[in-house]
Amino acid sequence: MAPEREDWMSMTGMLRTYTKDDIKPKKDDKGKNHIDSYNPATSTRELNPYWKQGGSGLPQTSESFRKSRQFIKPTDDDDDYYKKSYSREGSSQSKSADESSRYSHESKAGSSRHKYDRESRSDRDEGSRNDRSYYDSRSYNWKKNSESENRNSVHDSDKSKHIEPKSSMAPQKEEPVKVKEKKKDSLYMSDEKLNKLAAKVVKAEIMGDLNLFKELKAKLEAAREYRKQNPNAKEESEDEGVMLISTNSSGNSRPLMNTAKGDARSKGGKRKAETHASGERTKYFGNDDKYNLAQMFEQEKYGNNYDDEAQLAKIAAKHKNPNDDLEDIFMDDISKNRNEAKDREAEKQRAINQHVKIERSLEGCEYCVDSKNMLKHLMVSCGSKVYLALPAKQSLVTGHCLITTIQHATCVTSLDEDVWEEILTFRKALTRFFNSQGKDVVFFEIATKLHRFPHMVINCIPLPRDVGDMAAIYFKKALLECETEWSMNKKVVDLKGKDIRKGVPKGLPYFWIDFGMDPGFAHVIEDQQLFPKTFGEEIIGGILDLEHHLWKNPRKEYGDLQRKKVLEFIKEWKPFEPSQN
Structure with missing residues (x-):
């Protein structure tokens, strides 16, 4: 007889029971649903290139590949072109072995050109790796059948026939085509x-x-x-050659010397040098005896100092020991041998850039006689180095004229002695000319933005006698109040007993004015952005109470107005012309 179970063992609801499945949370089936709903044609993670842009996932056939490449055909009549190539398909298979080898060699050249065109187009498009043409080309090269190979050989052989004139162009004798020559050697080609x-x-x-x-x-x-x-x-x-001119910050110009050559790519670095002999110090650094006193003076006087501040900043930035003082920093730099070849290469490049700027300035210059922009009908009198002309724009007053040089010069401080003497001759003649009319005259020049190599122009403006007596006071007061209150240079430089070339150093922007043949004032411009380019005209316009458009933005005159102005000036100027006296 089997034992009976106790009553409490068959009771339910007293103790709650749990299983492992009840305790463990159920996993989400989102991933499974995502895999089931995956669409390779729209997924960005799909690696099969044949699903891109609505593809079927399989490589293209030769017919579909041919249609996708129709945009690189050389002619517009696409259908006729391919009909011609298909018509030649049967005849191409019956060609001899030597002809097929020749066509295969030319087809390689044609295929390389197609590859170059295809790559150049794909590089211009964003996401070229995702472009269908890129994957189509890969798929077509991945699997080729005999039909496509024959068709390509026919297509490339037709292409090679188009390329054939390249080799036959030289021996062909045709009549030369007449081309207009601007220069003697404009048609020469290497x-x-x-x-x-x-x-x-x-x-x-x-x-x-x-x-x-x-x-x-x-x-x-x-x-x-x-x-x-x-x-x-x-x-x-x-x-044909060009002499390179090197100009330093002081305005000194000299031809660039072709010194000994060296390797500009080699590095300076620290070099071990013998500084002692027989137990006594003979030199402190290895390059102490490299230059003598005359060479160092010449380098300091006439050398370029464009990058002195850049070198100082470079030395301070590269030094890693914060405990060293300034003397230790420079001692470490001096002990390194500088690469002279690299310095010469940098100086040569600066000279080339400067020459390019000068050529660009000469092309658009309005005052160079050889320039195409020069208005020669405004020229009144011409000397050997200097000429007198009238302004192309509306004159500030009647008799307003310009003194400038025939050759391109940036400012008066850079002129040679003979050019300055001829300028003084014209100034004397103009002073006599306006004195005969009972007028005073002022000569002024503003030299700014010299790095752009402008053409030097001296303005000559006649003034009534009573205004001319007070002009010096007006200009001196205006120069004292111009720019900022604190300046590094003297506000007004008195030119009594000297001319502008001795009053202002070379290379500095300046403004100067003389009253007739009497010396005037000069001012070194410190901020070229603040100093107005029409400073002289503005002061004279304020003295004479002229309308502001005459000095601020004068209108340009054309044709008959310019000719009439020139004829009236020449009629009165002719007796005082320096060439006649």
Whole structure:
């Protein structure tokens, strides 16, 4: 007889029981649902390139690949072009072995060009790695069938026929195309330039740009014909050279010397040098005996000091020991041998940049006689170094004229002695001319932004006699009140007993004024942004109570007004012209 269970063992609800499944939280099925709803065509994490842009996930066939590449065809008649290539498909299979090898060699060149065009287009587009053309090209190269290979060989062979004129262009004898010559050697091209131009001709022909192809081909034929008729043109062009001029911050200019060559890429660094001999010190640093006193004086006097402040900042920034004082910092820098070749290269580059700025300034100069912007009909009198002209804009007063140099010069302080003497001759003649009319005259110049190499201009403005007597007081007061209250230079430099070239150092921006042949005042401009460029005209306009548009922004005159002004001035000026006296 089986034992009976106790009553309490069969009772329910007294003690709650838990299982492992009840305690453990249930996992979310979001991940499973996400995997089930995954769409490879729209996912950004999909690595299969054939799902991109609505693809089916499989590589393209040759027919679909051909349609996707129709945008790189060289001509506009797409259907006719490919019909022609398909019609040649049967005949291309029956060609001999030597012809097929020749076409295969040319097809490689054509395929490389297609690859270059394809890569250049993909580089210009953002996300080129995601571009369909990129993956299509990969898929097409990944798996090729015999039909596609034959079709490509026919296509590339047709391309090579278009490229064939490149090799046959040289022996062809055609009549030279006449091209207008601006300069004697404007048609001359080196071998490298001819090759580049021939490549551009072929590329234009392949791309189907007929206008560009004709233009480049005419230029190429003209250059070849010019070289054939002028075999010595290369030697003439090689003889042309430019002398580089180096100008320091003091305004001293000198030709750039071609010194001994060296390796500009080598580093300076600390070098071990013998400073003692027989137990006695002979020198402190290894380069103490490298320069003598005359060479050091010449370097300090005429050398460039453009980067002195930059070197000081560089030394202080690179020094790592905070406990060293300034003397220790400079001692460490002096012990390093500077790379002279690198310094010469930097100076040469500065001279080249300066030459480029000068050339750019000369091209747009309005006062150089050789410039295309110069208005020669405004010239009144011309000497050997200096000429007198009237302003192209509305004159401040009747008789307003300009004294300037024939050759490009930035300011009076940089002029040679003979040029300054001729300027004084014109000033004397103008002073007599206006004194005969019962007027006084003032001469002033403002020299600012010298780094842009402007053309020097001296303004000559006649004043009534009563105003001319008070002009010196007005200008001195205006110079004392100009710019800021505190300045590093003297506000007013008295030019009594000296001229402007001795009153202001070279290279500094300045304003100076003389009253007739009597000395006047000069002012060194410290802030070129604050100092007005029409300072002299503004003071004279205030003295004579003129309208502000005459000195602030004068209107430009044209045609008959300029001719009438010049004829009236010449009629009265002719007896006082320096060339006649």
